Amino acid sequence: MTRSQLFARIxxxxxxxxxxxxxxxxxxxxxxxxxKDPVFAFNxxxxxxxxxxxxxxxxxxxxxxxxxxxxxxxxQKTLEYIPxxxxxxxxxxxxxxxNTSGLYARAFFDKTAAGLDFDAVTVAPYMGRDSVTPFLDFxxxxxxxxxxxxxxxxEDLQQLRITNYELRITDDETQVRRSQLRIEQPLxxxxxxxxxxxxxxxxxxxxxxxxxxxxxxxxxxxxxxxFLLVPGxxxxxxxxxxVSKYGMNAQCGLLVNASRSILYASTDAHFAxxxxxxxxxxxxxxxxxxxAYLPV
Amino acid sequence: MTRSQLFARIxxxxxxxxxxxxxxxxxxxxxxxxxKDPVFAFNxxxxxxxxxxxxxxxxxxxxxxxxxxxxxxxxQKTLEYIPxxxxxxxxxxxxxxxNTSGLYARAFFDKTAAGLDFDAVTVAPYMGRDSVTPFLDFxxxxxxxxxxxxxxxxEDLQQLRITNYELRITDDETQVRRSQLRIEQPLxxxxxxxxxxxxxxxxxxxxxxxxxxxxxxxxxxxxxxxFLLVPGxxxxxxxxxxVSKYGMNAQCGLLVNASRSILYASTDAHFAxxxxxxxxxxxxxxxxxxxAYLPV
Numbered sequence: 017m018t019r020s021q022l023f024a025r026i027x028x029x030x031x032x033x034x035x036x037x038x039x040x041x042x043x044x045x046x047x048x049x050x051x052k053d054p055v056f057a058f059n060x061x062x063x064x065x066x067x068x069x070x071x072x073x074x075x076x077x078x079x080x081x082x083x084x085x086x087x088x089x090x091x092q093k094t095l096e097y098i099p100x101x102x103x104x105x106x107x108x109x110x111x112x113x114x115n116t117s118g119l120y121a122r123a124f125f126d127k128t129a130a131g132l133d134f135d136a137v138t139v140a141p142y143m144g145r146d147s148v149t150p151f152l153d154f155x156x157x158x159x160x161x162x163x164x165x166x167x168x169x170x171e172d173l174q175q176l177r178i179t180n181y182e183l184r185i186t187d188d189e190t191q192v193r194r195s196q197l198r199i200e201q202p203l204x205x206x207x208x209x210x211x212x213x214x215x216x217x218x219x220x221x222x223x224x225x226x227x228x229x230x231x232x233x234x235x236x237x238x239x240x241x242x243f244l245l246v247p248g249x250x251x252x253x254x255x256x257x258x259v260s261k262y263g264m265n266a267q268c269g270l271l272v273n274a275s276r277s278i279l280y281a282s283t284d285a286h287f288a289x290x291x292x293x294x295x296x297x298x299x300x301x302x303x304x305x306x307x308a309y310l311p312v
Numbered sequence: 313m314t315r316s317q318l319f320a321r322i323x324x325x326x327x328x329x330x331x332x333x334x335x336x337x338x339x340x341x342x343x344x345x346x347x348k349d350p351v352f353a354f355n356x357x358x359x360x361x362x363x364x365x366x367x368x369x370x371x372x373x374x375x376x377x378x379x380x381x382x383x384x385x386x387x388q389k390t391l392e393y394i395p396x397x398x399x400x401x402x403x404x405x406x407x408x409x410x411n412t413s414g415l416y417a418r419a420f421f422d423k424t425a426a427g428l429d430f431d432a433v434t435v436a437p438y439m440g441r442d443s444v445t446p447f448l449d450f451x452x453x454x455x456x457x458x459x460x461x462x463x464x465x466x467e468d469l470q471q472l473r474i475t476n477y478e479l480r481i482t483d484d485e486t487q488v489r490r491s492q493l494r495i496e497q498p499l500x501x502x503x504x505x506x507x508x509x510x511x512x513x514x515x516x517x518x519x520x521x522x523x524x525x526x527x528x529x530x531x532x533x534x535x536x537x538x539f540l541l542v543p544g545x546x547x548x549x550x551x552x553x554x555v556s557k558y559g560m561n562a563q564c565g566l567l568v569n570a571s572r573s574i575l576y577a578s579t580d581a582h583f584a585x586x587x588x589x590x591x592x593x594x595x596x597x598x599x600x601x602x603x604a605y606l607p608v
Contacts, residue, residue: 038412078408078415084426085384092380111436112374112405113463116334119374130380140407142438142458144465162438167409169440172506179473179496200475203499210468 017103017135019218023267025071030303032268034072036275038079045287055090065292069299072271073098074105092131104134111140111147118150125154136160141207152215159220161211164204166225166248174204208238217241226254232262243269250277260305313399313431315514319563321367326599328564330368332571334375341583351386361588365595368399368567388427402430410442421450432456437503441510448511455516457507460500462521462544470500504534513537522550528558539565546573556601
């Protein structure tokens with residue numbers, strides 16, 4: 017799915033909601049646990065109830081891997097069940113040396129390899145360019161690079177201050193002077209800048225946690241065109257309005273994820289209706305923000 | 313497996329070789345491809361041929377995930393086949409927000425979850441402390457944190473210079489002076505320092521690429537007791553002697569990984585003998601370095 021196709025879906029659904037399919041078998045309602053594949057049975061009902069209000073779905077791989085081979089099968093069935101007009105994200109946070117990242121790319125993008133055909137995968141930047149670029153070899157597929165995450169540990173590395181030296185040449189009447197200008201910036205800003213030398217905004221998004229809304233103005237200066245995947249609204253406490261106000265660009269440029277607040281809106285037999293109602297509530301809020309903040 | 317148990321195995325086998333089970337189905341000898349599970353059939357023969365010379369095995373998850381649910385089953389059978397006196401590492405390079413990292417920990421450490429029971433898992437540090445500590449909740453299990461990797465992209469983030477300010481208080485006869493001292497250090501050094509506030513050397517190792525041998529003296533200053541997992545010898549060109557000379561500590565403190573140079577030492581019917589011979593050659597070289605460089 018291209019960037020303009022994604023924006024067209026956002027406009028037609030008046031929503032930039034991504035539903036995080038972080039399905040914990042221990043939190044599936046009791047009456048579904050006798051199903052052959054309870055995780056898939058749960059996901060089916062969640063997708064049915066929310067797909068009118070969401071433009072994207074994002075299964076987090078940890079929840080499936082914790083079930084081993086069975087989990088991988090639930091994931092595959094779930095991905096096939098997601099309506100084709102929705103953008104699909106493997107939230108895998110992978111990253112390895114070049115040839116190995118190439119295999120992860122095949123795992124998530126090449127249906128003939130592992131039976132999966134996601135539109136996008138989340139990638140961790142610590143290993144640098146050759147850990148990221150193999151994912152870009154798949155035309156039409158996306159890398160969503162971790163930049164500034166929503167968790168407490170984001171301050172341990174992402175907020176560290178990097179030192180840059182820029183050469184300055186000044187020239188007055190009598191002589192040319194060379195000097196070094198020392199610039200400090202947080203690591204996540206450097207990640208956002210450097211990654212844009214690897215891919216255009218047609219294949220590269222960034223993860224920016226909703227709990228980091230105060231950084232969005234600066235991030236939009238550095239990455240005006242890239243879509244941002246924003247987790248942390250809902251259970252983690254980020255503000256949807258602030259994210260929308262400071263993060264929206266002319267093509268919306270936002271996919272705001274909610275997982276637990278939708279999946280576990282209710283734990284009884286009506287969990288799917290409750291999930292649908294919560295997704296609808298968020299979609300309606302998003303419709304207001306699209307009217308208010310989308311640049312015309 | 314505890315640190316002293318691991319050292320005991322190294323002493324008894326006179327080897328600190330880790331065999332990387334990065335099994336690419338496309339490189340399995342033709343005569344094995346008709347087996348029900350060619351990846352497992354290949355791994356079995358490799359393990360049989362190398363287990364006298366190796367103290368650890370490290371399957372890289374990408375190679376298994378690229379096969380989907382089937383790959384997960386090959387991984388599970390392979391792990392069960394590895395002799396119990398060998399240390400086992402899931403080279404997964406995971407890392408997510410706290411509760412999600414907890415699920416990855418279950419996937420790799422809790423046999424009742426996904427059928428896997430590795431001794432250690434590799435973890436990416438970008439998301440910080442709460443992405444790492446859930447793995448430490450499993451007693452006797454290890455985190456192997458990416459520090460300085462062997463690939464070209466390691467310079468993009470890991471080598472960036474971080475600025476630290478330390479408060480200095482000097483006190484002479486007449487007055488107390490406070491000043492700030494600016495210290496710069498590469499990001500990977502900060503990772504090594506910070507991570508040691510999360511775990512002791514009984515649960516924490518670091519990945520340091522063999523192509524970065526010139527950094528090992530400094531790394532040993534920062535992490536004198538931690539084991540280092542060292543990939544990049546062999547196909548990637550790192551020197552086993554340099555790694556051993558600069559990286560060894562009183563408990564050896566090294567697990568040196570070789571993957572392709574062992575797995576694909578030959579591609580014909582004698583691939584297993586060739587793999588065993590290459591592992592034996594490395595083990596004999598390691599025996600010499602243990603004699604030469606292990607502090608007495």
